[in-house]
Structure formats: C-alpha cells, structure tokens
Amino acid sequence: MKILFENIRIPEEYGFADEHIFLMTDGEFISYIGRERPAEFDRVIDGKGNLLIPGFYNSHCHAPMVMFRGFGEDLPLWRWLNEKIFPAEERLNSENVYISSKYAIAEMLKNGIVSFSDMYMFENSVAKAVVETGIKANLSRSLVSFGENATIKGDWRFNESVEWINQYQNANNGRLRMDMSIHAEYTNVEGYIREVAEYTKDNNLRMQIHASESESEHIKCIEKYGKTPIEFFRDTGVLSSPTTLAHCVYVTDNDMDIIREHGAFVSHNATSNLKLGSGVARVPTMLQKGVCVTLGTDGAASNNTLDIMREYQLASILHKGYNRDAEATRAFQMLDLATVNGAKSQGRNDCGKLVVGNRADIVMIDLNAINNKPCFDTYCTLSYSANSSNVLMTMVDGEILYHNGEFTTIDIEKVTREFDYVCEHYFD
Amino acid sequence: MKILFENIRIPEEYGFADEHIFLMTDGEFISYIGRERPAEFDRVIDGKGNLLIPGFYNSHCHAPMVMFRGFGEDLPLWRWLNEKIFPAEERLNSENVYISSKYAIAEMLKNGIVSFSDMYMFENSVAKAVVETGIKANLSRSLVSFGENATIKGDWRFNESVEWINQYQNANNGRLRMDMSIHAEYTNVEGYIREVAEYTKDNNLRMQIHASESESEHIKCIEKYGKTPIEFFRDTGVLSSPTTLAHCVYVTDNDMDIIREHGAFVSHNATSNLKLGSGVARVPTMLQKGVCVTLGTDGAASNNTLDIMREYQLASILHKGYNRDAEATRAFQMLDLATVNGAKSQGRNDCGKLVVGNRADIVMIDLNAINNKPCFDTYCTLSYSANSSNVLMTMVDGEILYHNGEFTTIDIEKVTREFDYVCEHYFD
Numbered sequence: 016m017k018i019l020f021e022n023i024r025i026p027e028e029y030g031f032a033d034e035h036i037f038l039m040t041d042g043e044f045i046s047y048i049g050r051e052r053p054a055e056f057d058r059v060i061d062g063k064g065n066l067l068i069p070g071f072y073n074s075h076c077h078a079p080m081v082m083f084r085g086f087g088e089d090l091p092l093w094r095w096l097n098e099k100i101f102p103a104e105e106r107l108n109s110e111n112v113y114i115s116s117k118y119a120i121a122e123m124l125k126n127g128i129v130s131f132s133d134m135y136m137f138e139n140s141v142a143k144a145v146v147e148t149g150i151k152a153n154l155s156r157s158l159v160s161f162g163e164n165a166t167i168k169g170d171w172r173f174n175e176s177v178e179w180i181n182q183y184q185n186a187n188n189g190r191l192r193m194d195m196s197i198h199a200e201y202t203n204v205e206g207y208i209r210e211v212a213e214y215t216k217d218n219n220l221r222m223q224i225h226a227s228e229s230e231s232e233h234i235k236c237i238e239k240y241g242k243t244p245i246e247f248f249r250d251t252g253v254l255s256s257p258t259t260l261a262h263c264v265y266v267t268d269n270d271m272d273i274i275r276e277h278g279a280f281v282s283h284n285a286t287s288n289l290k291l292g293s294g295v296a297r298v299p300t301m302l303q304k305g306v307c308v309t310l311g312t313d314g315a316a317s318n319n320t321l322d323i324m325r326e327y328q329l330a331s332i333l334h335k336g337y338n339r340d341a342e343a344t345r346a347f348q349m350l351d352l353a354t355v356n357g358a359k360s361q362g363r364n365d366c367g368k369l370v371v372g373n374r375a376d377i378v379m380i381d382l383n384a385i386n387n388k389p390c391f392d393t394y395c396t397l398s399y400s401a402n403s404s405n406v407l408m409t410m411v412d413g414e415i416l417y418h419n420g421e422f423t424t425i426d427i428e429k430v431t432r433e434f435d436y437v438c439e440h441y442f443d
Numbered sequence: 444m445k446i447l448f449e450n451i452r453i454p455e456e457y458g459f460a461d462e463h464i465f466l467m468t469d470g471e472f473i474s475y476i477g478r479e480r481p482a483e484f485d486r487v488i489d490g491k492g493n494l495l496i497p498g499f500y501n502s503h504c505h506a507p508m509v510m511f512r513g514f515g516e517d518l519p520l521w522r523w524l525n526e527k528i529f530p531a532e533e534r535l536n537s538e539n540v541y542i543s544s545k546y547a548i549a550e551m552l553k554n555g556i557v558s559f560s561d562m563y564m565f566e567n568s569v570a571k572a573v574v575e576t577g578i579k580a581n582l583s584r585s586l587v588s589f590g591e592n593a594t595i596k597g598d599w600r601f602n603e604s605v606e607w608i609n610q611y612q613n614a615n616n617g618r619l620r621m622d623m624s625i626h627a628e629y630t631n632v633e634g635y636i637r638e639v640a641e642y643t644k645d646n647n648l649r650m651q652i653h654a655s656e657s658e659s660e661h662i663k664c665i666e667k668y669g670k671t672p673i674e675f676f677r678d679t680g681v682l683s684s685p686t687t688l689a690h691c692v693y694v695t696d697n698d699m700d701i702i703r704e705h706g707a708f709v710s711h712n713a714t715s716n717l718k719l720g721s722g723v724a725r726v727p728t729m730l731q732k733g734v735c736v737t738l739g740t741d742g743a744a745s746n747n748t749l750d751i752m753r754e755y756q757l758a759s760i761l762h763k764g765y766n767r768d769a770e771a772t773r774a775f776q777m778l779d780l781a782t783v784n785g786a787k788s789q790g791r792n793d794c795g796k797l798v799v800g801n802r803a804d805i806v807m808i809d810l811n812a813i814n815n816k817p818c819f820d821t822y823c824t825l826s827y828s829a830n831s832s833n834v835l836m837t838m839v840d841g842e843i844l845y846h847n848g849e850f851t852t853i854d855i856e857k858v859t860r861e862f863d864y865v866c867e868h869y870f871d
Binding site (some may be wrong): 056081082084085088089090091092095118121122125216223230286289290291292293294295304317318321322325328329332333335336337338339340341342343344345346386388389390391392395396399400402403405406427431434438441 | 513514516517518519545549598631681689698714717718719721722746748749753755756763764767769771772809813817818819823827830832853859862863866
C-alpha cells in the first residue's frame, strides 16, 4: 500500500529544515521525500506539522520480563538476580512467555520501537509473538554453561538455540532474525564459549552478550583470566562475529579500541545501569573513539519500562552531568544512537534513516504536544523535551502497527486480560 | 462540591494496601477515606482501580521560560546564561510573560503539579495567570544587585517585589503566596543581600534562592568571602527566614547541617543539573542527615520540560547509579520529596498527604496503563514505571483543574495559539 504523509517535518540532516514536506511509502520501502505532492497513493495521512523520524531500535531487551516489572526493587545486580529473578524464572513456560512477549511488544510499539534485540529463554514463544504482531526483532536464546567440561555437544540449551534459529531465521519476510547469545562471561565456561563462538562464525550468525555490566564482573574476569571481559571475548573468538555488547559500563580505553576494530556494537542501557547501582558507561569516550553505540531498555524488571525515549533523553543529559561537561554529548549526535546504529547492530543496513529506498520504519512524533513547543531544532526537541506519549504512529516495513493509541495487529484488551492473569497467578 | 472517588487505591502508608477504597472531598478538604461508601455526595468519579496520590509540588521553577525551551542548547551554565538567556530576556514584557506563564501552568497541571515555586521577572503577570488557572504557587521577584553600595532603598526591583507581595499575598483563597527571592550569591552584593534578608524576616516572608548550583560558583564564593554559599547565606541572615535553596549540587557536609538546623529546604533539580553539566547533588547524604529535600523542574529552558514525574523518576534512579549503590535511595522515600516536602517548603502544612482534614490536592495515576502493570508496590510504580502521561486528573483545593486530557480553567487552544504567536515573533 502506498501511504502518503503530507504536512510533515523531518530532521534537519535531510535538508528540508522548517518545511512542511511529503513522504511516501511504497509497500515496504520509502519511495519519495520532497516538496512536490505525489499524484498517486492509496492512503493519505495529514501530519499536521508533526515530525517523522526513523523508528527506534531497542538494542538490548528481555521482553518477557515485563511480568517481573517491579519485582525485587532497590537491590544491587547480584542480589536482585540471585534472590529474586533467577528463582522466579523457574516458573517460566512457553505460554506465560508468549503472553508477556505480546504485552511487551505492545508497550514497545506504543513507544515507537520498530525493532528489538532480545536474549532470554523460550525465545520460540517470543518469536511467535514477534511474527504475529509484525514488529522486527533479532531474538536469541541466552546460553549458560557449568563445569569445566561443558560442551555444546548434546547441550539442550544450545540445541534449542540451533533449532529455533533454523525454524525462525528470516521469518515474516525478514522482519524476524535469529542470533546466537552467550549470556555473559560470568555465567559460562571458556571452552563452551569458544565452541559457541566458532559455531556462530561458521554459520554467519550475529551474537548478543552481556559485557562489563558491573565493576565486580569486570574485576573478577581480570582475576580469573588475566584479561578484561572484552579481551576475553576477543580471544575466545566471540568478537569474530558481529556482536552487540550490552552495558559496557566498565570497559577500558583499550576495550573500546577492540570493540571498534572488531565492528562490535555497544548497547547503552542507562536506566538499568543507574537503577541497579551498576554505574555510568563512558559513552562520550566511546563516541570520540568511533565506537558504534546503540540504546537499549534492558528488561522491564530492571528498567522498569520499555520506554526507549526515556533512554534517549537520559542518554542525552546523563553524560553531561556525570562528566560535568555540557558539551560531552550534543543533541544532533543522539538520534543515530536510538535509530540507525541499532539497525546496524541487527545487521539491517537498509534501515534507520529516512532515505528513498530504505525500509519504511517510521515513527511520528507530536510536535504540537504541550511539552514540545517551541521547537527550534528537532534534535533538541527529541533529546530534551519529547517523551514516549508523543509517539503518534509506529510503522514497520511500510505497515502501520500503532496509530493514535490503536494497535492494528494486537487485540490489546485481550492481551492485557491474559497478561493480568499471568501476573496474578504466577506464584500460585 | 463533595466529590466521591470510588474504586481507588492509595499508597501503602495509609493502611489500605491492595484495596479498592473510597475517598471524598468536601469543598477544599479531604473529608473521608475508608472502606464504606459515603451516602451523600455531589459527584462520583469511578477510579477504575487507579491510584490517588497527593499532588506534586514543583519547588523550583521559572515558569515563563517555557518560551525559551530549546533555545541555546548543549552549553554550560555560564555560557548559556550570558550568551543566550540574559540577552533574550531583554525582550520580556508583561504580556509575553503572562501568556507563557499560562502555557507553563497548563503543562504543569497536565503533569500532576498542584503547586509551584517560581522566581523570575514580571511575577505580577505570573500571578495573574496563577489566579486565573486556579493552581497554587509561591511566586517571587528575583532580585539582583550591582555595585558595592547597592541598597534596597529606592531599588526598582526591590520595590516591584514589595508591591507585588502586597498586591497578591494570599490571593485566590491562599492558593497564591508571595515570597522574597535573592537570585544568587554571585549576582548580588553582600550589603544588599543583608537588607533583603532583614526585610524578609521582619515581614515573615519566605525566601527562594539559587545556591551552589555549579562548582565554579561554589569555589568563587569561598575565594571571595572565605565561606561557602550556604555559610554566606547563614551569616547574612538569609537562612533566618524559611528558605528554599535551589540546586545545592556542591554543598559540603557542614552546609547540609546548616541547612537542616535552619529548617531550610533543598530543591533538587536533577535534569537541569545534568543537562547544564553542573553535576549531581548528594541527595542520599542529605536524606541521611535529615535535610528536607524537594523536587523541582527548574525552567523549561534548562530542563526542557515542566515534567515533575521525570524528575521523580530520575531522582529515584540517578543516585543509585552515581553512587554505585542500588540502596542509595529507596522507592518508598521518594514520594515525599515530590509532594509533602515541597508543600512544607511553601509553608503549606495542611497539604501533601492524603489525610482527612488536609487540603484536597490530589492526582490520579493510571495503574491500568501498559507501563504500570503489574504493580507490586505503588511506590515502586511511581519511582520506576510511571510517567507524566499516566496523570489522569489534577485536583487543587478540591477543584478539578485537569481531567482525562481536558483543562477546566484554561482554554488550551486559545493559550496555545497565543503562545505560538509569542514564540514566533519573540525576536522580531
């Protein structure tokens, strides 16, 4: 379907500053951006002077964990995991993960997220929710291993991962992709990690992984292996495949160079890192060094939302204050972190920018909202004023999935009712 | 008018955890909270299981600065003030301040703010907007002084301040109160400050002031006077009146003791302090020492919104991450900062808690919103999940001023149209 947006603004980088222009989609792709009104289209949407931007990419998530939102608060990472989350996860099953994933996807679409990277268990249930809702995602079955002789051969978790990759890779016309995932250095043994890394490279897969989230993780890795987690992942072959490294709060300058040289991606999860007392990632230095930094919400159990605009806004102000330097980051830099960099981290190179020929992953932001006036510069509005309630529309591959409070592929009342039931009876 | 809320929750501290109860207002006050349905009322509102909380107090604001939202970004405090804001403020007048204030008040009411403390120029125009809209406020004309011999005698700014205090003190049945304000130590001379402090005490007024916002301000004060800004304000008599100290990013442990001993209030403005590169106030230490900490948005030129829930949520996670301690602050502590502590800072001692006999300053929070499910604990939901779009209703002194997207005292289309005109023609 050809959808024409008229009377819209787009960010200044595209050369139409302060103008009300036209953007048209042609099935899956952006087919026109300009000053002239196209003659042929199937549907027209009056943008009312609002802003179209590339859709948001949430580069690190555990979608099903919405069911643990607010469960086990005000605890540090280690206690939160061991005392609260890991025991609660014993009750996960295909059904409650499926329902929670659908709920999480609704929350993400409402917040302008067109694609997310996920690592968790029961990712086949997440895959089902992804395909049904039409959102994009790179899903991965998070792998852990125990004992010095752990091997992928016969490992049920690894077998699940391979099975689901084979089952779902490029499903829904490529909107769904399947990655490999090593949960973290501290939850795995070296031999197992080497085997997974080799399999990932041999099969041209991408990798998702937690890295240097807390200081103790970083220090313990150095004590154990004589190297940082990033050095360890380089030396075990993990970084030989395109890898998204979640958190990276404690990476060294040399780690950053390794990340850049290997073309790996950092997922900056500012809210989760603050809330769990982990710290503040050195994003300005990463950006100076040319590291590709993306934004992630992490799971709703540690965030406690899937609100990527909150991450965007927090990332835009946090590093200024933390470094006592108002110029530590600039507003015009930040949109890329929330959009095209995330697309790259998922290997989606025709996404993340509003250019003709790119996939039509588009979000409309309400510039008429009370909190967004006046708007001198759209990057500043996005970084400092806008919030997720200003998302008016979320389009994925040319298909509108959320518009003016309505979901087109999700029966939100039914999903909410089912999710309420899961939450109420989870510990029965 | 007696308004009955049924099917509502209130925070756990009131002893009705997890129950759907009734709350009734009787004109200006809360007249009933309990399990039995009152028989007589004029209007009933079905709370649908949502949460009633005390309304938010914004303890530091420059409301008219909404017109400078997004003007002069990514600059440190000193350059931002001297290169951008001070020159722009030369064009302020009664009319553009009045229109901007009305717009700012709409933004605040929408975000659940029932009262704000303001320091700026043309506060008589702000006062007009406050009275017309029905919000509460403590307004103050910000005083600056130049030259060693500066005195309040014959000073036009001081005279304005006194005139407006006399004109508006306790207007609109006490919803409007007028305070004194010294802009800051670094924008005033000692003799003038002493005179203002004396006048404030002699007339039983309250004081609003910027203090230790940036490190350079703090250091320069020590170089000039041999004491910190807080010590300086104590020694000049400022702290002899009830004083709200905005920012306090660089206060010492001894400063905190002085603040507590003098019954002064700290207005924590986390977003503004981050965005201007000022730093992070030591809120956990202040709380440990028993300092009364309140929350403020600052003006929209440095925030860039008047979204107190964003401040609430940021204050709830920032200090955990900054101090690498997930227990640095606890969710159950934070609601008081956003509500009753702010009320105290304005001298409104019958406000800020949901108890019978208190003024009915009440906000309804949407617990059915997608981002607030599940809700294990209302304090955690407020600190970590909720956002300003979850504000369903804002009531001031028993009068509903905002409900389900509609303003009852503000013609929002007209105000927006006038505000747009002010912004578009400000630099003509």
